[in-house]
Amino acid sequence: EAEVAQSPRYKITEKSQAVAFWCDPISGHATLYWYRQILGQGPELLVQFQDESVVDDSQLPKDRFSAERLKGVDSTLKIQPAELGDSAMYLCASSLVPSQRGLAKNIQYFGAGTRLSVL
Amino acid sequence: AQRVTQPEKLLSVFKGAPVELKCNYSYSGSPELFWYVQYSRQRLQLLLRHISRESIKGFTADLNKGETSFHLKKPFAQEEDSAMYYCALVSSSNTGKLIFGQGTTLQVKP
Numbered sequence: 001e002a003e004v005a006q007s008p009r010y011k012i013t014e015k016s017q018a019v020a021f022w023c024d025p026i027s028g029h030a031t032l033y034w035y036r037q038i039l040g041q042g043p044e045l046l047v048q049f050q051d052e053s054v055v056d057d058s059q060l061p062k063d064r065f066s067a068e069r070l071k072g073v074d075s076t077l078k079i080q081p082a083e084l085g086d087s088a089m090y091l092c093a094s095s096l097v098p099s100q101r102g103l104a105k106n107i108q109y110f111g112a113g114t115r116l117s118v119l
Numbered sequence: 120a121q122r123v124t125q126p127e128k129l130l131s132v133f134k135g136a137p138v139e140l141k142c143n144y145s146y147s148g149s150p151e152l153f154w155y156v157q158y159s160r161q162r163l164q165l166l167l168r169h170i171s172r173e174s175i176k177g178f179t180a181d182l183n184k185g186e187t188s189f190h191l192k193k194p195f196a197q198e199e200d201s202a203m204y205y206c207a208l209v210s211s212s213n214t215g216k217l218i219f220g221q222g223t224t225l226q227v228k229p
Contacts, residue, residue, distance in 0.1 A: 003162075004162075031215060033216070033217075040128075040221070041221050041222075042123075042205050042207075042219030042220050042221050042222050043163070043205075043217075043219050044219070045216050045217070048214055048215075048216060050214075055214050056212065056214050056216055091163065095215060097215075106209070106215045107165055107168070108165075108215070108217060109164075109165075110155075110162050110163040110164065111162060112162045113162070
């Protein structure tokens with residue numbers, strides 16, 4: 001069964017350093033989401049792509065976070081510089097299409113996540 | 120504002136006991152709601168969605184618009200049901216964005 005792939009699984013870094021996370025969605029999924037999950041809370045959307053275009057980055061701290069999906073397939077999320085408060089699980093998810101409410105096509109499938117610890 | 124509230128961080132029951140995981144939402148219009156589950160050392164996965172009106176692994180959830188609730192229920196809990204459960208709402212923005220609750224840990228004791 002196809003899965004969303006993420007790497008690395010774990011990342012430890014010092015504050016002010018740069019970090020990058022990679023996500024490869026399920027083949028054929030046009031929509032890709034990056035969520036951040038702080039310990040004890042539910043996931044919160046950071047950025048959403050439809051193909052290579054950003055459709056929602058309202059919660060992305062743009063002074064330090066950036067995301068790209070250049071060819072509309074895999075995606076990279078970068079933090080520079082990392083801060084202590086960025087320690088969290090970063091989850092990637094994908095779906096076939098986002099906007100057709102009520103259909104199976106908008107079910108989101110999640111990767112295993114990257115756990116970031118900033119020291 | 121669109122919001123999902125799961126009032127219990129932890130629910131502990133004995134095997135065979137009934138389970139109800141609470142979820143309340145705030146949304147204008149017709150909501151689309153999901154329950155996601157995360158078993159130990161596994162990824163977050165869809166358990167069920169209200170529009171399907173299905174029963175998965177013995178769990179059901181009914182949308183109650185009057186009480187703005189979407190509680191997850193199972194008549195007889197099993198040890199393998201122990202996991203983290205998240206209720207989620209599709210945002211009205213038409214982007215498919217999910218708004219998650221804080222999650223409830225279900226612990227089923229033998």
